[in-house]
Amino acid sequence: QSVLTQPPSVSGAPGQRVTISCTGSSSNSGAGYDVHWYQQLPGTAPKLLIYGNTNRPSGVPDRFSGSKSGTSASLAIAGLQAEDEADYYCHSYDSRLSAYVFGTGTKVTVL
């Protein structure tokens, strides 16, 4: 079972803004470890979306933004588009487990 909790699903109409939370604990995100985000389109490998809590790799639209505060991190998608339908995962390091950990994953549906 994952130590990073995400909502199973979020949805929104095209153009709307949605946010995905990633809740950790004092041994991972709350201990200061960075949170990163990945997008997994159907049938493909995950792709880096946000690194170091807030940074976008080149090529990722600025509609995607990340934030972190305490034990929680969030991914926001502004101006939702049909192509954003995918699974999204957060990722960090856990010092109690001595392992990298992924969130439970969130399916984004564009209505």
Place this chain on the structure above:
Amino acid sequence: EVQLVESGGGLVQPGRSLRLSCVASGFRFDDYAMHWARQVPGKGLEWVSGISWSGEAMGYADSVKGRFTISRDNGKNSLYLQMNTLRAEDTALYYCLRDGYCSSVKCHSGWFDPWGQGTLVTVSS
């Protein structure tokens, strides 16, 4: 272009062994730590193992510790995962990952970029 290509997956009986390989191209392989992660089809992601640039330090998820061994050959730009005593619950798509920031698995700050396309391991009798 930075690329990771996995191979070696397949159908194997419980208790048997399998060795996965990953060939890297498009970047200086020995500058980066490397990792394996897995995903049961339709389910979430799980980090499996990581190795430092030199091969000196490794880390493993509790679920595979003592059964899986990660290694690398920097001269061949290759990463390996030796999987022994396989169980049905090891059935998954296995991805090869580059650490986007760290050269050591003791760094703990890195992200995973890029990911390979994955190789499917099915453990069944």
